[in-house]
Amino acid sequence: MAKQENPYKKYLREDRLPHIFCPGCGNGIVMNTFFKGLEGTDIDFDNIAMVSGIGCSSRVPGYVKCDSLHTTHGRALSFATGLKVGNPDLDVVVFTGDGDAASIGGNHLIHAARRNINLTVICINNNIYGMTGGQISPTSPKGSFGTTAPYGSRDLPFDLAELVSAAGASYVARWTTTHPIQLSKAIQKGLENEGFSFIEVVSQCPTYFGRKNKMKTPLSMHQYIKENSINKRRAEKMDESELEGKIIVGEFTNKPHKELSANIKELVEENSNKGLAIKSAFEELD
């Protein structure tokens, strides 16, 4: 019989709970939806390796009972690429944030997408640098406030789902923490896709984004995200002025094509009649 407890706790390092995230932070919701999405696949939990950079969102793997690599800021995708190419049998999952993935790690992001490496990337986009105290990030909406924008940000933000789609990823979706069912389904599809899968989750950082932008309670942020989300199909029939300030959610790309680690494996086999080096090392040990 299953243990009588919350259904997602079995995946977590219980001795580390409660986790460090602030009350109402979206990171914990994204963890749940990841496990729900995983349960919809045939993937073995023990075959998952999680990789992250630096940020509140990047702390997620530290709570999960699987192998994990907590790396340097912005470089999670580089470490994950090495891991996947070295051992293509692993299911490699990256947890990242808007700052980690799109500021310091922006170039890694577009090139990982371009090469369509088989990774599943969950990008928790809270539109701010949470961990370091509320600085403006490349996804902060124009006009939003942060510690580095006391008069409101003047810049146009990146649309991450569109950016990563244009860069060549084979699966891209955007949902929010107020769409946990749809989000779980997108994570399931991302895990199943043999190629670069990018799931952007618009999430709440009540402590910094909320406080700086007149949404003081976790609930007001949650409500704001829910009320301002519009499904992609509906959004396609609306004009720019109607879409101002809205969060477009749905599937952006689902076009499977040949992925990097399979390409490399094939290249090595074709040219050396041997498997990948790391694999042959294991074989010699047997």
Add this chain to the structure above:
Amino acid sequence: MIIIDSKLCKGCDICIATCPKKVYSKSDKVNTKNVYLPFPENEEGCTKCGLCELSCPDQAIYVKKEVE
């Protein structure tokens, strides 16, 4: 039966807002961190859809599925 883990709950109220059946209300009980816990006041209304478990950022909710 709905069980709230008072050691994990941080009192964000997301469960109260998320439940489609309005099962939860705020109780007047606090945990050791002075957080006012939610209370499944209208438990008969619960359809065991699991949305509150999925939306609780702190894995503090358990909705017992089997008939007792």
